Amino acid sequence: MTTEIHGHEPGEVPHSHPHPDSDPHEPLGAGRRALRVGIGGPVGSGKTALVAALCRTLAAEVRLAVVTNDIYTTEDADFLLRNGVLPADRVRAVETGCCPHTAIRDDISANLDAIEELETTLGPLDLILVESGGDNLTATFSKGLIDRQIFVVDVAGGDKVPRKGGPGVTTADLLVINKTDLAPHVGADLTVMDRDARTRRGDLPTIFQSLTDDPGATAAAGWIRTHLRSGPRDPTATV
Numbered sequence: 001m002t003t004e005i006h007g008h009e010p011g012e013v014p015h016s017h018p019h020p021d022s023d024p025h026e027p028l029g030a031g032r033r034a035l036r037v038g039i040g041g042p043v044g045s046g047k048t049a050l051v052a053a054l055c056r057t058l059a060a061e062v063r064l065a066v067v068t069n070d071i072y073t074t075e076d077a078d079f080l081l082r083n084g085v086l087p088a089d090r091v092r093a094v095e096t097g098c099c100p101h102t103a104i105r106d107d108i109s110a111n112l113d114a115i116e117e118l119e120t121t122l123g124p125l126d127l128i129l130v131e132s133g134g135d136n137l138t139a140t141f142s143k144g145l146i147d148r149q150i151f152v153v154d155v156a157g158g159d160k161v162p163r164k165g166g167p168g169v170t171t172a173d174l175l176v177i178n179k180t181d182l183a184p185h186v187g188a189d190l191t192v193m194d195r196d197a198r199t200r201r202g203d204l205p206t207i208f209q210s211l212t213d214d215p216g217a218t219a220a221a222g223w224i225r226t227h228l229r230s231g232p233r234d235p236t237a238t239v
């Protein structure tokens with residue numbers, strides 16, 4: 001099943017927000033609901049492979065569902081279904097019809113609709129992963145859509161990527177530097193990437209990952225488990 005974003009006339013209010021009287025970009029409230037984790041990053045960085053690995057690792061532990069975003073296809077959702085990481089009724093595909101960041105940051109209504117449908121159909125959930133279509137280093141999620149953001153880059157883009165910064169690299173709750181097994185083949189220095197990530201991100205965590213060597217995405221799954229225990233973000237918190 002797909003959900004599409006449609007264009008709006010200037011000044012028109014996006015449709016289908018589950019709470020029409022509220023601001024769709026107001027930070028999500030804490031409480032007894034699913035933790036929503038957004039996963040973004042450039043094209044080809046390994047976002048869908050990470051989602052698949054997290055599903056394989058966590059599906060037996062928590063009530064889990066996934067929303068994917070692609071511009072004109074359902075390719076990422078189809079990949080998850082072909083690989084059998086979740087039953088089909090736990091995956092929803094959003095066809096954005098526009099730049100990927102629009103659906104996760106600007107007009108988030110189609111993603112909100114997909115999440116609401118999953119929760120209505122499946123009942124209470126513990127975790128919802130929202131994967132963005134591939135975008136550049138400026139991609140970020142609306143706080144009205146997700147509680148935590150993971151940003152994925154890969155070493156094939158060069159060891160200069162963390163140094164370039166951008167909101168995805170500098171502000172995401174977790175930075176994943178992916179495909180580390182390729183570093184010797186593309187001349188990427190992981191020490192440089194680690195140094196620059198620390199400089200750009202301060203105390204925010206960074207994970208170096210190879211799904212070839214660790215198909216279960218152990219560190220990323222552990223990070224999500226920690227946030228599942230602490231629950232959805234408290235919008236009144238300062239950190």
